[in-house]
Amino acid sequence: MNGEWRVGTATGMVVLGTAVVVWAAFAIATDLIGAATWAHAEMVKWWLLLAVVTGVVAGLSAKTLHRADEWLDDIPAKSYLPSVAWFAGIALGAVVAALTISDLMLRIVAAAVAVTAAVFTVLRARMLRDEILSARAEYARVEALRAHGRRVRADVVEAEFTQVWVGAMMLFEVTAGYTTRTGAHRVRERLLTGIDDAPTVGGTVLLWVAADGTAPTDVFMEPDPDSIRHPDPSQFLPVSDPRMPGGDAIS
Incomplete structure (x- = not known):
């Protein structure tokens, strides 16, 4: 179907x-x-x-x-x-x-x-x-960006989890920096990833930017398969209600 x-x-x-x-x-x-x-x-x-x-x-x-x-x-x-x-x-x-x-x-x-x-x-x-x-x-x-833009690898400067889940995917606000012939640039984009691909500071992401990337006004961000991942992504999982002390002993 x-x-x-x-x-x-x-x-x-x-x-x-x-x-x-x-x-x-x-x-x-x-x-x-x-x-x-x-x-x-x-x-x-x-x-x-x-x-x-x-x-x-x-x-x-x-x-x-x-x-x-x-x-x-x-x-x-x-x-x-x-x-x-x-x-x-x-x-x-x-x-x-x-x-x-x-x-x-x-x-x-x-x-x-x-x-x-x-x-x-x-x-x-x-x-x-x-x-x-x-x-x-x-x-x-x-x-259009994939067809006519330029792909660059950018360093993750900030990676903030928005507490938003879309199915099994997590939404991050990621600030990434890269350098072109005109100098250093920073962009902040939303990035939807699985928990095993959670971005972390010190890692990298891939950016599709218009033209040569010297004016990053139109950007698409996606995970970099070669980047390091967050060392403890389990911290992003929802916290369950703690058990009452001695609760297991109640019958």
Whole structure:
């Protein structure tokens, strides 16, 4: 299955699964109206089973959407795509509920939910569109630098972990220095690397710079495979909650 089909299938599963959960929630509420207790609402258990099953499917599909950037280059990591699918599913489910349930008050509530979710869907979709346009522009910039720019090896002067993880990748703010015929230059760029490639002061990175590098206004930074690595990258891992003293002895 190619990238377009994977992203489309996962998005569709999130939308449909969320829609069924929302519709089932309104159906449960309708079934409970007029029933003295939960036991008197005969269809509640089936609505609940349907909601749980489709909710699990929607949740698993939403998790796969976080890998959409691995399938389509135009979609950036941590994009708005999952939230677009969630809100679209809520809007769809609420619309169906407003058209099918019998209780007037619940129909009004469902319609209000549908309108609200539709507004958020449009807003997030516009943000996603801007992300995609920005990603395309960045890819074009990097391709132009690789095709027409110059590659230089620069010394790492500062390497600051931003505490941002993108999947298994870490985002660093790296200041690197290099020398050309016009003198010494420094650039500061973001660098996304795996934990085993964490940059360190004293190491090197590779820079793609426009023209001859004497005016580094357009730069792309990438890890240098020949550079030394951070001696203790485990320090960047999230710290887990410490155990209580003697906690292992509690039974």
